[in-house]
Amino acid sequence: MDRITWYSSCIERWQLKRGDHIYCWRTRAGYLYSHHGIYESDQKVIQYCSASTFSSSSSSSRQAGFQIPLALSAMTQAQRTCIACREAEREGGVVISCLDCFTEGDNICLFVYSVPRWFRNMWLIGSPSQHTCLVEAEDPPETVLRRANNLLANHGGFSVDSYDLLTNNCQHFAIYCKTGRKLTRFN
Incomplete structure (x- = not known):
């Protein structure tokens, strides 16, 4: 907890360390x-995402496990500056992207491990589902x-076909990378 405060888990880019589990609230x-x-390093993030479909013939687009309106999806797609990131995320699964495309302009937060149980319980009072x-x-x-990087190369249990919003998503992927355990529920 050396880089966050009691009130905020937001961190600055210069505070990032290799192997950090980071997240961004989608504003x-x-x-x-x-x-x-x-x-990862050099402004790169390894992430797990569902396959995205950016088709104008579709009335909605599936991104990060949610059905979102096509207009919002198109806006998110337009925010992307890297063709490589757009193509990787379109395919889904475990992909690497630049930090700018990962954040989509949102604040970077640090997921914290080894916290005392009382701290975790207090943290959940304000957001019991997150x-x-x-x-x-x-x-x-x-x-x-x-x-x-092994999952990036081989996907393991994190292939695009196994993405599930509740049981096998980006948070499960990051926790597995950090702990070596696939959590079925959050302790």
Whole structure:
């Protein structure tokens, strides 16, 4: 908890460390959900996402596990500056993107591990459905990045076909990279 305060888990880009589990609240979706990933280095993030469809013939688009209106999806797509990031996220699964495309202009937050149970319980009072810290310990950054890069190359249990909003999403991916455990529920 050395880089966040009691009131905020937001951090600045210069505070990022290799292997950090970061997330961004999606402001364009009214803070309805957050998107998680593992900071790799050189402004790159390894993340897990559902396949996105940016077709003008579709009335909605599936992104990050939610059905969102095509107009919002098109706005999000237009925010992307990198063709490589757009193409990777269109395919879905475990992908690497630049930090700018990952954040979509939203604030970067740090997911915290090894917190005391009382702290986690207090944190959940304001947001019982959103988990931003865990009691579990995190592994060293080298181990975290080895797991994330292995999943980037092989997908493992995080293929585009296995994406599930509730049981196998970007947060589950990041927690697995940090702890080596696939959590079925948040402790």
